[in-house]
Amino acid sequence: MLKEKLERCLCQAVQEAQKKGELPPVTMAQVSVERTQNSKHGDFASNLPMKLARSMQTSPLLIAEQILEHLPRLPEIADVIVAPPGFVNFVLRKEWLARQVNNILSARETYGDSVLDEECRIQFEFVSVNPTGPLHVGHGRGAVLGSTLANVFKSAGYSVEREYYINDVGSQITNLGGSLYTRYLQCLGKEASLPADAYMGDYVIDIAREIVDEYGEKFLVLSSDEASAELGRIGVCRLLKVIEKELALLRVDFDSWFREKSLYETGQYQYVMDLLRDRGYVQEREGAVWFETTALGDEKDNVLVRGDGLPTYFASDIAYHYNKFLVRKFDRVVDIWGADHQGHILRMQAALRALGIEPERFTVMICQMVSLRRGEEVVKASKRSGNIIALKEVIDEVGVDACRFHFLSRSADSQMDFDLELAKKQSDENPVYYVQYAHARIASILRIALEREIDYSGGDVSLLVAEPELSLIRQLILFPEVRDTVIATLEPQYLPYYARDLATSFHSFYKQCRVISDDEELSRARLKLIEASGIVLARVLGMMGITAPERM
RNA sequence: GCGCCUAUAGCUCAGUGGAUAGAGCAUCGGUCUUCGGAACCGAGUGUCGGGGGUUCGAAUCCCUCUAGGCGCGCCA
Numbered sequence: 001m002l003k004e005k006l007e008r009c010l011c012q013a014v015q016e017a018q019k020k021g022e023l024p025p026v027t028m029a030q031v032s033v034e035r036t037q038n039s040k041h042g043d044f045a046s047n048l049p050m051k052l053a054r055s056m057q058t059s060p061l062l063i064a065e066q067i068l069e070h071l072p073r074l075p076e077i078a079d080v081i082v083a084p085p086g087f088v089n090f091v092l093r094k095e096w097l098a099r100q101v102n103n104i105l106s107a108r109e110t111y112g113d114s115v116l117d118e119e120c121r122i123q124f125e126f127v128s129v130n131p132t133g134p135l136h137v138g139h140g141r142g143a144v145l146g147s148t149l150a151n152v153f154k155s156a157g158y159s160v161e162r163e164y165y166i167n168d169v170g171s172q173i174t175n176l177g178g179s180l181y182t183r184y185l186q187c188l189g190k191e192a193s194l195p196a197d198a199y200m201g202d203y204v205i206d207i208a209r210e211i212v213d214e215y216g217e218k219f220l221v222l223s224s225d226e227a228s229a230e231l232g233r234i235g236v237c238r239l240l241k242v243i244e245k246e247l248a249l250l251r252v253d254f255d256s257w258f259r260e261k262s263l264y265e266t267g268q269y270q271y272v273m274d275l276l277r278d279r280g281y282v283q284e285r286e287g288a289v290w291f292e293t294t295a296l297g298d299e300k301d302n303v304l305v306r307g308d309g310l311p312t313y314f315a316s317d318i319a320y321h322y323n324k325f326l327v328r329k330f331d332r333v334v335d336i337w338g339a340d341h342q343g344h345i346l347r348m349q350a351a352l353r354a355l356g357i358e359p360e361r362f363t364v365m366i367c368q369m370v371s372l373r374r375g376e377e378v379v380k381a382s383k384r385s386g387n388i389i390a391l392k393e394v395i396d397e398v399g400v401d402a403c404r405f406h407f408l409s410r411s412a413d414s415q416m417d418f419d420l421e422l423a424k425k426q427s428d429e430n431p432v433y434y435v436q437y438a439h440a441r442i443a444s445i446l447r448i449a450l451e452r453e454i455d456y457s458g459g460d461v462s463l464l465v466a467e468p469e470l471s472l473i474r475q476l477i478l479f480p481e482v483r484d485t486v487i488a489t490l491e492p493q494y495l496p497y498y499a500r501d502l503a504t505s506f507h508s509f510y511k512q513c514r515v516i517s518d519d520e521e522l523s524r525a526r527l528k529l530i531e532a533s534g535i536v537l538a539r540v541l542g543m544m545g546i547t548a549p550e551r552m
Numbered sequence: 553g554c555g556c557c558u559a560u561a562g563c564u565c566a567g568u569g570g571a572u573a574g575a576g577c578a579u580c581g582g583u584c585u586u587c588g589g590a591a592c593c594g595a596g597u598g599u600c601g602g603g604g605g606u607u608c609g610a611a612u613c614c615c616u617c618u619a620g621g622c623g624c625g626c627c628a
Contacts, residue, residue, distance in 0.1 A: 050608065060608080087571070130628065172628055197627095198575060289628050299555075299624085306626035313628045342556050343623045349553070368557065369621065409576095410565070414558060415621060422564075424578080429590080431576065437590050444588050485568065488619075497566060500575075511584090511592045523587095528586095552589075 001480070003044065006033045010048055014071040023066050026055040032088075035481065042081060042089035043474065060086025070302040097473045098464040104476060104532040111535060112480035116157040121208060123324060124150050126336035127247065128165040131239040132176045133191065133201055133248050136388035137418060138338055138370045140296050140395070143252040144407040144545065145367060146336045148492045151543045156487050161330070162395075164255045169264070170313060175199065177232025181224060183208030184231060187216060201388075207238055236470050243333035246392050250400060251545045263319045268327070269311065272319040272355075273304065276332060282352050291315075314344075318351040325357045334490065336365045336412075359415060363412050368415045376420040398423045401546045405432035408544055409496045420522075431500050435541065436502035436549050442534040443550040445515050451528050454516070459524030468509040469529060475505040483543075492544070499540045 005054055011031050017023040029051040036045045049063035050332050057062060064082040078093035093295070098106045104111045129139050146162065146375045179199040185192035188210050194200070211234060212220075219227040240257075247253065272305030276291065278283050282304065283290045289305035291314070303314040324333050335342070345364050352362055372379035372389045379389055395403055397420055400509045404421065409431075423430070449456065464473065483489075515526045538548035 034568080034570085036563070036571085037567095037574090041571070045570085046594075047609095050570080053608070083571075085571080116606095132628095147594085155622085167628065168626065222603055260591085284592095286626085290626095303626045308626075317628095339557070339622045341623085341628085344628090371621095398566070414565080417564070419564075429577070433590060434576090437588085448587055489568065494568095497575075506574095507591055508593090510587085514587070516587050524559095551588090 003033050003481070005074070005076075005460045006044055007031045008044070008517070009074065010046055010067060010073055012072065013067045014048070014052070016070040017066045020070075022069070023052075024054070024056045024065065029055070035478075036089065039471075039474075041083065041087070042079070042091040043541045044090040045093075047086070047088075049088065053086065058279065064088050092474070093212065093466055094461060094470060095479075097470055098461045100473055100477050101461045101464065101528050101532045104526060104535055108535055109539065111539060113155050113484055114157045114480070119159055119330070119543045120157075120331045121159045121161070122153055122332040122334065122429065123161045123163055123328075123330045124336065125163045125324075126154075126250070127243075128167070129243060130167045130170050130172050131243060132199060133239065134203060134242055135391040136170060137372055137391055137394050138367070140250060140334045140391040140403065141370050141407045141416065142367045143247055143250055143340065143413075144404050145412060145492060147250075147252040148404075148408060148495070148544055149334070149486070150496075151545065152483055152486045152492065155543065156485060161256060161405075162254045163258055164254045166259045166263065167313070168259050168261045169316070170260070170310075172230070173232050173236060176235050177228035178205075178224070179204050180208055180231040181219070181228040182236045184211055184219060184227075185249075187212045188220070192336070204235075205240075207235055210238070235250055246395075248390065249270075250396055250403070258320070258321065259317055260398060263316055263323065268323055269316060269319040271316065272322045275322075276304075276318070276354060279354060289349075291318075291354075292350070293347050293350040294354045298346045298350040302347050311322060314347060314351075317344075317348065318355070320351055321352060321357075321362070322355055323350065325352070325361065326355065327531070330349055330361075332361050332363070334363045334365060336367055339366055339368045342366050364488065365412055367412045370418055371415040373417060373419045375419070377421065394418070394420070401436070402430055403430050404545050405430075405435075405496055408492050411491060411493050430472050431496065433552070434545070435499045435503040435537065438506045438542065438550045439534055439537045439548045440531045442506070442537070445533070446527070448516060452516070454520075454523065454527065456527035457522035459526075459528040460521060461525055461528055463522050463525040464529055466513060468512040468528070470535060472505045472509045472529065476532060477503075479536050479540060482540075495540055496545050499537070499544070500541065502533070502537060506530075506537070 010033070011028065014023060016029065018025050029048065031046065031048055033044050033046045036042055049060040049067065052063050061082065061084060067088055068080055068082055076093055076096045077090050079091040082090045082091055107113075124146050127135075127139055127143045127315040127345070129135060150160050150162045175195065175197060177198060180196045182192045182194045182198065183205050187205075203442055211231065219230060221228065273282070281295070287307040288303045290301045291304045292301050294301050302314050303312050305311050321333070324330050348364070349359060349362070353360060359550050373393070398406070402423060407420065464470065465519050478498065482494050485494050513526060515530055516523050541548045
C-alpha cells in the first residue's frame with residue numbers, strides 16, 4: 001500500500017543523505033507515515049524529522065529539507081512539502097487519484113480485499129449466552145460487534161470462523177430443568193412451588209405449556225430429578241432455537257455451535273484435567289480440586305472441581321480453549337465477553353500459559369453494559385422475558401439497520417445508553433439513513449443512465465479534476481485503510497464514522513456537480529465516479545451487516 | 553479493600569503521541585428546490601473530570617485523587 005511505499009522512500013532518503021554525509025550517521029528511528037487530519041497538510045504526513053532531531057542534534061526542519069532533497073520522485077505524489085515544526089507532507093497527484101476510480105470499478109465488490117501471505121485461521125466466539133432464556137440488549141451489542149469483525153477479517157484475507165459456545169451442562173441448566181418441571185406440574189394442575197433461584201420469566205411457562213401439548217403426562221412417571229433433567233434438555237433445545245432466530249433477525253449467524261457437553265462426551269475434559277495434573281498445577285485441598293493459577297499470574301487460585309464432584313465452568317472452559325488452540329488449531333482466537341466476565345480473563349490467560357499456548361494468540365474483548373432509556377425514563381426489564389430487556393423488543397422498535405449502526409458507533413469499552421425515544425425521533429436524521437440515502441441516490445442516477453442508454457464504460461476518468469470530485473475519490477480510497485485500522489485495533493466504530501464521511505463527500509459532490517448533463521464526456525466520467533462510490537458505500541455497509549438500498 | 557472499564561461541546565459520542573480537539577442531535581442563519589430536499593453551505597459553544605509527571609510535542613503514555621459502571625463464589 002501507498003503508506004508503506006512512502007515509508008520505504010523516507011527511509012531510503014535518510015540513508016542516502018547519511019551516505020553523502022549530509023545527515024549524521026545515527027541509527028534510524030521508526031519511520032511512520034500517517035494520514036493527515038487536515039487536508040491543508042496534504043494527504044499523508046510523516047513526523048520522521050522530529051523523531052530524528054534529538055539523536056542527530058539537528059533541527060527537525062533542516063532534517064526535513066535534507067530528506068526532501070534525497071526523496072525519489074513517485075508517480076502517485078504531486079508534491080512534497082516541509083512544514084513546521086518538522087513534518088514532511090505528501091500531496092497525491094490528481095491524475096493518480098482519478099485513475100483509482102477505474103481500480104474500484106474493476107475490483108467491484110472485492111475492492112479493498114486482500115490476501116494474506118500465509119493462511120491465518122482466526123476464530124471469533126461471541127454471544128454464547130446460556131440457553132436459559134431470551135437474549136437481552138447487551139447480547140445484541142456483542143453479536144453485532146462479533147459478526148462485523150468477522151466480516152472485516154474475512155475481507156482482509158483471514159480464514160474466519162464464527163462460533164457460539166453452548167453451555168448445556170452445569171447448574172444453570174439444572175436450574176432451568178427444575179424451573180420447567182415445576183411449571184410443567186403446574187400446567188397439569190399439580191401443586192408445585194418454584195425452586196429458590198428459579199427462572200421466573202413467563203417464557204418458562206410458555207415452554208412448559210408446549211411440552212404438555214406435545215408430550216402430555218409422559219414426565220409424571222419419572223422421578224423429579226430424571227424429569228427435570230429431561231425437561232432441561234428439551235428446554236435448551238427450544239431456547240437455542242429462539243436465540244438463533246433472534247440473532248438471525250439481527251443478521252447474525254454462526255459457522256459453528258459448539259456444545260460444552262461434547263467436551264465430556266469425547267473425553268477431552270478429562271484429558272486436559274490430567275494434563276494439568278501431570279504438569280503439577282493441580283492441588284486438592286478443602287475437599288475441592290484447585291488450579292494454582294497464582295503461580296501463573298492470576299490474583300488467586302481457582303477451583304476446578306467442586307466439593308460435590310462437579311466441574312466448575314472454569315474447568316470446562318480450559319478444556320474448551322484447549323480444543324480451540326490445540327485440537328482445532330486456530331492461529332488466533334478472539335472471545336467477546338460481557339463486562340460481567342472481566343474477572344474471568346486473568347485465570348483463562350493463566351490456564352493457557354499452563355497449556356503452553358502463546359498468549360498473543362488469545363484476545364478477550366470486553367463489551368461494556370447497555371442500558372436502555374426512553375427519554376428520561378429508564379426502561380424496566382419485563383417480567384415476560386425474565387427480568388431482562390429483550391433484544392427483540394429493541395429490534396422491533398428501532399429496526400435492524402439502525403440498531404446495528406448504533407451498536408457499532410460506540411467503542412466496546414464504553415457503557416452504552418441506548419435511548420429509544422431519541423432513536424425513533426431522529427429516525428429521519430439518523431446517520432444510518434443518511435448513508436443509505438447516498439446509496440439510494442446513486443442507484444437512482446444509475447437507473448436514469450440505464451434508461452437513457454448511456455454507455456459510460458469507456459468514460460475517461462482523467463476528466464475528473466474538480467475539487468468535489470477529487471475529495472470524493474480521496475474518501476473512496478480510504479476504505480482499505482479503514483478496514484486495516486479495524487483489523488489492528490479490533491474496534492469497528494471506525495466503519496460507521498467512515499461511512500458517514502463518505503456519504504457526506506458524495507452528497508456534497510452531488511450538490512456541486514451535475515452528473516448527467518449536456519457534456520456527454522464529463523457525464524460518462526462522473527457516472528463512473530458515482531458507480532464507484534456506490535460500490536464502496538455498499539461494501540462498508542455490508543461489512544457492518546447493514547443493507548444498501550436501491551430505493552428508500 | 554483489590555481488579556477492569558469510563559469521564560471530551562447543552563445532549564449522545566468519535567478521536568491509531570503530532571499541526572487550529574471533531575461529528576450527529578439540538579440552536580441560529582443561509583442555499584436551492586427540473587440526475588431523489590431523507591440534501592447542501594455557514595455560525596456559536598470546550599478548564600478534554602482535578603492535580604502532578606514523561607516528551608521537542610499529551611485528550612492520548614505514567615502516577616495520584618474524585619465520580620460512575622462492572623467484577624472480586626466450590627455460579628456461569
